[in-house]
Amino acid sequence: MQAIQKYQDKSAVIGILGLGYVGLPLMLRYNEVGFSVLGIDIDPEKVEKLNQGKSYIEHIPAEKIEAARHSGFEATTDFSRASECDALILCVPTPLNKYREPDISFVVNTTEAIKPFLREGQVISLESTTYPGTTEEELLPRLEEGGLVVGQDIFLVYSPEREDPGNPDFITRTIPKVIGGHTPACLEVGLALYEKAIDRVVPVSSTQAAEMTKLLENIHRAVNIGLVNEMKIVADKMGIDIHEVIHAAATKPFGFVPYYPGPGLGGHCIPIDPFYLTWKAREYGLNTRFIELAGEVNSSMPDYVVSKILLALNDRKKAIKGSHILILGIAYKKNVDDMRESPAVMIMEKLRDLGARIAYTDPHVPVFPKMREHHFDLSSTPLTRENLAACDCVVLTTDHDRFDYELIRAHAPLIVDSRGKYLAPEGHIVKA
Structure with missing residues (x-):
């Protein structure tokens, strides 16, 4: 041919x-x-x-x-x-x-x-x-x-x-x-x-089998992240560090694949693709309850992080309104500049609506880009000890390798960690 x-x-x-x-x-x-x-x-x-x-x-x-x-x-x-x-x-x-x-x-x-x-x-x-x-x-x-x-x-x-x-x-x-x-x-x-x-x-x-293959790959990931996000909330209530548990479970050489919790789902695939199947399934009279439940859990995570910030500030006799909050990392995942569906942006919007003064630092996103649904007139703040010390709260939303985590730990008065970077308990670190 x-x-x-x-x-x-x-x-x-x-x-x-x-x-x-x-x-x-x-x-x-x-x-x-x-x-x-x-x-x-x-x-x-x-x-x-x-x-x-x-x-x-x-x-x-x-x-x-x-x-x-x-x-x-x-x-x-x-x-x-x-x-x-x-x-x-x-x-x-x-x-x-x-x-x-x-x-x-x-x-x-x-x-x-x-x-x-x-x-x-x-x-x-x-x-x-x-x-x-x-x-x-x-x-x-x-x-x-x-x-x-x-x-x-x-x-x-x-x-x-x-x-x-x-x-x-x-x-x-x-x-x-x-x-x-x-x-x-x-x-x-x-x-x-x-x-x-x-x-x-x-x-x-067939083309349909190839289309379904892609959806299964991403739904598999979304559902497992939803599961571990829910486990994080349960473990937190019980005073257990979910990251310690995941690291221990991952030593099992069969039957377990580690997934890690975070502030929500981002990127163009994982937060979106499951809904393509749930929508199409309705045409066949089917309800994809398992997929939709995982979507609900993952969609609620930015609110969970915000609630942790509110409680952490409240414990320090500070109101969210007027507080200076520095967001660490606004790309949807570490070490990239991709902002699509980033949960960090959703957290920023929720905090802004509550009256907080928002700044961010991200070595991969020097200027907040034009986005269809999100609008911030901000540029990346330099990550210095002075800027960290001047904040009421620092929120780790995207764990880029280029961040100096020891500098952040030493100089931020309050850290809300949604990525599990700080495993050792400290009085000024709150896990979210």
Whole structure:
């Protein structure tokens, strides 16, 4: 098949639609193995930066973008150029709307944008996390509107993204790639597309099975984090340190996987993806009570941390109103600059609404970014002994490795630790 041969000899042009935390690493990988890559994004600022050899994601160095530019990578906002590509890989956001329902408008709009420029021999791969059935219900009919037959003229696959930003142990190449095709021919072309870039490709029987695989991975994590967050609350009431318990339990060499509690869930996947399945399950008359309960527990954690701050200040005869509170770390996880769904931001908003004076320090986020739903006109405060001592309370929300934890312990008058960094009990440290 000619479509497969192009990937084997690397003459295919790879189109990446959406150049964010998923699309950009994928672009670099295809560029690295010798493919010509065209990136398409609706954000002209991103496109301009990339074409200048600059990066807007902290853990992706500008030198890598610059090298990709010199070896043929180009970014554009012009969707008509999709016709130049042999593969079109969609890496666009799939958030929830305000009713906690799936918002697949980015997927639909991107598909509509490329639809007039489709041609024979192309493979379209959706990587965005979504509910089972999206590929066949939303992409398939749109791709066939112009008369092209999927599985014969063009090929359609679903291959969920698996990125773990800030984790040096796993990169795009080494994370196994699950892929499902609409037809056996679609799967065959999809495997050829990914096999040159990814060490291990794992085929499944359908696009729905691949979509469900991604949801199971993230629901597994969300449910277990929900469990350990609930255990944290119980252990705290009993005067037991949950982190000590987890470390002890993790010595069991079978039947236990350690998950760690925190101030809530963040990132684009774990807080959102479970609700994609609960929404779709209603179509079949099913209630996913287990998943929804975990979601409730995890969603309540910012309130739990705030209550711990209130009680800690109250014990020191201080009101929350007017208190100077320093938030340590506002990215959703350690050692990254990603702010999506960050529980730290939710804690900041709740404290601000209660009248606290909020500041933050985060070596990965020098200026509070523009966000769709959260607004703070703040820059990162330097982490000095003077700034720590001037606070009424310091709240550890994201445990970046670059923080000087001994400096914080020595000079903060009150520490509310939601990450379990301070295991030794001290009078000015409150575990949350």
